[in-house]
Amino acid sequence: MALPRLxxxxxxxxxxxxxxxxxxxxxxxxxxxxxxxxRAAHVGQRVTLYGWVQYQRQGLFLVLRDFxxxxxxxxxxxxxHSHVKELLSxxxxxxxxxxxxxxxxxxxxxxxLNSCKKLPFEIKDFIKKSEALRMQYxxxxxxxxxxxxxLRLRSRVVMRMRExxxxxxxxxDVETPTLFKRTPGGAKEFLVPSREAGKFYSLPQSPxxxxxxxxxxxxxxxxQVARCYRDEGSRPDRQPEFTQIDIEMSFVDQAGIQxxxxxxxxxxxxxxxxxxxxxxxxxxxxxxxxxxxxxKPDTRFGMKIVDISDVLRGSSIHxxxxxxxxxxxxxxxxxxxxxxxxxxxxxxxxxxxxxKSQFNQEILEIIRRPDGSLKSLLTKFLGEKEQSExxxxxxxxxxxxxxxxxxxxKQVCSALGALxxxxxxxxxxxxxxxxxxxxxxxxxxxxxxxFLPKAExxxxxxxxxxxxxxxxPSDASLLYSDPTKVRSQHYDLVLNGSEVxxxxxxxxxAEQQRFVLEKVLKEDSEVLSHLxxxxxxxxxxxxxxxxxxxxxxxxIVDAPSIRDVIAFPKSFRGRDLMGNAPDYVTPEELxxxxxxxSWPLEEKEAKKN
Numbered sequence: 001m002a003l004p005r006l007x008x009x010x011x012x013x014x015x016x017x018x019x020x021x022x023x024x025x026x027x028x029x030x031x032x033x034x035x036x037x038x039r040a041a042h043v044g045q046r047v048t049l050y051g052w053v054q055y056q057r058q059g060l061f062l063v064l065r066d067f068x069x070x071x072x073x074x075x076x077x078x079x080x081h082s083h084v085k086e087l088l089s090x091x092x093x094x095x096x097x098x099x100x101x102x103x104x105x106x107x108x109x110x111x112x113l114n115s116c117k118k119l120p121f122e123i124k125d126f127i128k129k130s131e132a133l134r135m136q137y138x139x140x141x142x143x144x145x146x147x148x149x150x151l152r153l154r155s156r157v158v159m160r161m162r163e164x165x166x167x168x169x170x171x172x173d174v175e176t177p178t179l180f181k182r183t184p185g186g187a188k189e190f191l192v193p194s195r196e197a198g199k200f201y202s203l204p205q206s207p208x209x210x211x212x213x214x215x216x217x218x219x220x221x222x223x224q225v226a227r228c229y230r231d232e233g234s235r236p237d238r239q240p241e242f243t244q245i246d247i248e249m250s251f252v253d254q255a256g257i258q259x260x261x262x263x264x265x266x267x268x269x270x271x272x273x274x275x276x277x278x279x280x281x282x283x284x285x286x287x288x289x290x291x292x293x294x295x296k297p298d299t300r301f302g303m304k305i306v307d308i309s310d311v312l313r314g315s316s317i318h319x320x321x322x323x324x325x326x327x328x329x330x331x332x333x334x335x336x337x338x339x340x341x342x343x344x345x346x347x348x349x350x351x352x353x354x355x356k357s358q359f360n361q362e363i364l365e366i367i368r369r370p371d372g373s374l375k376s377l378l379t380k381f382l383g384e385k386e387q388s389e390x391x392x393x394x395x396x397x398x399x400x401x402x403x404x405x406x407x408x409x410k411q412v413c414s415a416l417g418a419l420x421x422x423x424x425x426x427x428x429x430x431x432x433x434x435x436x437x438x439x440x441x442x443x444x445x446x447x448x449x450x451f452l453p454k455a456e457x458x459x460x461x462x463x464x465x466x467x468x469x470x471x472x473p474s475d476a477s478l479l480y481s482d483p484t485k486v487r488s489q490h491y492d493l494v495l496n497g498s499e500v501x502x503x504x505x506x507x508x509x510a511e512q513q514r515f516v517l518e519k520v521l522k523e524d525s526e527v528l529s530h531l532x533x534x535x536x537x538x539x540x541x542x543x544x545x546x547x548x549x550x551x552x553x554x555x556i557v558d559a560p561s562i563r564d565v566i567a568f569p570k571s572f573r574g575r576d577l578m579g580n581a582p583d584y585v586t587p588e589e590l591x592x593x594x595x596x597x598s599w600p601l602e603e604k605e606a607k608k609n
Contacts, residue, residue, distance in 0.1 A: 038103050040103055073104070135569065172223075181201065187230040189231055206246065223247045238562070289414075361407065446492075469506065496555055
């Protein structure tokens with residue numbers, strides 16, 4: 001897009017049309033066409049267009065822009081239309097290719113609706129501007145074709161989802177409260193003061209409790225395009241407020257939820273992005289961790305993690321024996337294809353340093369030379385047989401580079417999983433195509449653990465998903481004897497290495513829910529007494545899922561951040577740079593809420609200024 005100078009309303013005719021009588025602009029003239037739809041079939045018609053001036057060339061042609069596209073307008077040169085020429089005389093000199101290029105529109109008269117002062121940046125997709133500047137002037141950034149296209153595609157997808165759920169599967173769209181109360185566990189919540197001293201509302205992380213209560217209430221099939229809130233720092237795929245396609249069903253199992261979502265995505269998938277095949281493949285949490293080092297694997301390329309513990313078990317290498325002495329010790333590796341050619345020494349060192357800084361994991365490299373031999377610090381400890389078995393286990397070709405890690409199973413896999421993705425980025429930056437940018441690889445990840453040790457205190461447990469997730473039927477008895485071994489009925493939907501959805505079958509027994517909260521998680525169940533009491537009134541078995549709409553759309557349009565598919569996003573620090581929120585509130589305004597704020601010195605000075 002380019003710099004819009006004027007907002008204009010123009011009455012045009014196609015180049016071949018006879019000149020009609022001048023219109024009366026004292027009466028309101030409605031738009032007959034958008035700037036993106038005129039084609040050769042419209043030649044001879046009189047049309048009315050509205051838009052911004054995008055370009056002007058040689059004083060003869062002007063390009064008009066609106067939300068749908070561009071149209072080239074001939075600026076009349078005759079004396080009778082001198083007033084039109086004068087109005088449309090100042091715009092950048094630049095040519096442009098456009099779908100409407102088969103026609104030109106001859107301007108007969110024009111009216112300036114509003115003038116435009118100098119813009120902070122040009123409205124062109126190929127002009128680079130900082131994200132902070134774009135967000136400060138978001139209303140201008142929204143004029144770009146890229147954002148317009150993303151937001152319109154998002155709207156179409158949501159409408160198709162509503163159609164699928166309501167019209168084809170009998171779901172009810174129910175709005176749930178935005179003001180609620182704090183709940184135990186999970187992400188940090190935003191607090192909202194009330195006028196009752198010491199009492200606060202909380203903005204919900206999701207409508208989780210409400211949708212379960214709707215199932216108790218007999219709604220049977222609920223969905224909502226739900227606003228959710230988390231008081232956490234922003235990342236490319238996360239921000240403080242976001243949108244979910246929130247779904248809950250009664251009398252359903254995990255397979256039923258998965259079939260529904262596969263059908264939903266297939267029905268709403270944009271035609272211009274190709275088609276998606278169902279059913280989606282499935283992988284257990286343990287398989288995902290062992291082969292990809294993460295619970296959200298990018299399956300568009302290989303480089304899987306390989307267990308080479310048995311190959312090296314008999315060697316006398318100290319770090320091998322030390323690693324295998326762990327209760328869950330293993331030796332694993334990834335093979336980077338053509339790593340010698342595409343990885344620089346600096347790149348290789350950055351991979352090893354990343355594993356050390358993020359996972360405290362040492363990495364050894366092995367290179368297969370052109371003559372087929374191996375180059376590594378390990379080779380002097382390995383016989384020919386062991387080297388041959390290593391080459392075979394890793395399917396090493398000449399010029400490949402292997403990264404090897406040894407130690408506790410989960411740490412080793414996590415480190416190699418991160419290196420797998422970093423290596424792919426380096427290889428692609430160097431010119432090796434690994435991941436098809438037009439491919440969409442969906443994957444279900446299932447059989448997660450129900451509980452995980454707390455990072456700050458490993459002797460205590462926390463919910464891997466949330467405290468309302470039901471245990472796997474085969475592990476239900478372990479809930480009371482050894483909860484650390486219980487698998488959950490939790491399932492994640494992964495697309496191209498990003499989690500785009502997550503859900504579970506819920507606990508519908510009040511007794512079991514109380515046990516999980518009080519005995520396993522050591523939480524005060526009184527905070528959730530309303531939900532536990534509801535379960536006692538004949539709650540049906542139920543389950544659901546939430547799709548991250550922002551993340552899903554960003555992947556569909558290949559946007560680098562979810563902020564590129566949200567009309568008015570927040571910055572990395574959770575700020576609204578356009579409206580300057582959050583903002584200060586005076587002590588007088590805080591008084592009805594019984595709140596006093598102690599300002600840090602630097603904020604006091606900033607507030608004064």
